[in-house]
Amino acid sequence: MSSIWVLKLKLREKLREDIEEYLISLNATVTSIDAENNTNSLKPKIFKVSAFFTKKPKNYLIQFILINYKVNPNRVFLKKVSIEDIYKKYSQPLQPINIGPFKYSENKNKENFLIKKNIIIPAGLGFGSGHHASTQGIIILIYKIFLKKNIKNKKIIDIGCGSGILGITMAKLWKKKIELIDIDKHSVITSKENAKLNYLNSLIKAKKGNSLKRTNEFKYDIIVMNILANTIMDNIYLINKKLNKNGRVILSGILKHQKFMILNKLRSLGLILELEYINDNWITLLIKK
Numbered sequence: 001m002s003s004i005w006v007l008k009l010k011l012r013e014k015l016r017e018d019i020e021e022y023l024i025s026l027n028a029t030v031t032s033i034d035a036e037n038n039t040n041s042l043k044p045k046i047f048k049v050s051a052f053f054t055k056k057p058k059n060y061l062i063q064f065i066l067i068n069y070k071v072n073p074n075r076v077f078l079k080k081v082s083i084e085d086i087y088k089k090y091s092q093p094l095q096p097i098n099i100g101p102f103k104y105s106e107n108k109n110k111e112n113f114l115i116k117k118n119i120i121i122p123a124g125l126g127f128g129s130g131h132h133a134s135t136q137g138i139i140i141l142i143y144k145i146f147l148k149k150n151i152k153n154k155k156i157i158d159i160g161c162g163s164g165i166l167g168i169t170m171a172k173l174w175k176k177k178i179e180l181i182d183i184d185k186h187s188v189i190t191s192k193e194n195a196k197l198n199y200l201n202s203l204i205k206a207k208k209g210n211s212l213k214r215t216n217e218f219k220y221d222i223i224v225m226n227i228l229a230n231t232i233m234d235n236i237y238l239i240n241k242k243l244n245k246n247g248r249v250i251l252s253g254i255l256k257h258q259k260f261m262i263l264n265k266l267r268s269l270g271l272i273l274e275l276e277y278i279n280d281n282w283i284t285l286l287i288k289k
């Protein structure tokens with residue numbers, strides 16, 4: 001097989017899942033990314049959906065999408081592409097990105113690699129390359145806490161570790177053991193691999209789990225959590241229970257309009273907002289107990 005057929009569509013969230021299911025039922029392999037930023041973001045307004053077929057799909061199967069889901073035909077394209085072109089197009093590396101004192105990149109460029117500055121996060125199965133606003137917000141606030149030097153002892157946990165990017169960043173800064181938890185086993189494996197790549201495997205302790213339900217320590221001084229707002233809401237009592245007095249929790253994955261919903265619940269437990277960081281439509285909250 002030297003070529004395949006790619007069906008490209010631009011879809012709003014409302015229709016996306018149904019149409020993706022339909023395409024998968026036709027044996028297509030489907031990927032969806034944020035159409036506006038051309039990246040994987042948490043809540044895109046419009047998705048760019050690509051469905052890959054080994055044989056040309058019949059016209060009536062595509063017309064079914066146009067008629068049944070009332071999709072604008074100008075938003076649907078079918079073309080034949082060579083496998084070689086696909087590899088070239090879809091293996092473009094992400095540009096390195098500077099956040100706080102660190103430079104995050106996919107590969108180790110041996111000539112420029114400085115152990116103090118560079119963090120390597122290859123494209124993999126865990127979310128978190130540093131390019132999403134919610135990850136950037138947390139890293140910036142982690143660095144602010146680090147500079148203040150006013151948290152003692154430092155038992156630290158990263159909930160929803162994805163690629164391990166936040167745990168690895170904190171291990172670099174504090175040179176302490178960091179506990180990482182994710183509900184998804186691939187994220188746990190990826191975090192461990194990325195810890196090794198960054199020479200931090202002795203400090204990164206990653207395991208599978210649901211939020212703060214089963215942790216190694218009873219209480220923490222720093223909790224970081226980049227998870228969607230609803231999951232944060234469900235876990236606020238647990239966060240309060242597991243946070244030491246004077247401890248900090250950094251919450252991200254929150255859209256600007258969800259800020260007060262979260263803050264009200266935190267305030268009702270006596271947790272106070274110390275700092276916030278807004279980036280794009282996303283907000284990151286630094287909370288003190």
Ligand SMILES: C[S@@+](CC[C@H](N)C(=O)[O-])C[C@H]1O[C@@H](n2cnc3c(N)ncnc32)[C@H](O)[C@@H]1O
Nearest residue numbers: 127128135160161162182183184187210211226
């Ligand atoms: C937005 S990603 C954050 C990844 C990375 N920490 C970052 O900041 O870029 C959210 C991660 O949380 C994980 N997750 C979702 N719900 C969870 C839960 N209840 N407990 C633990 N992890 C969860 C997902 O599997 C995903 O890896």
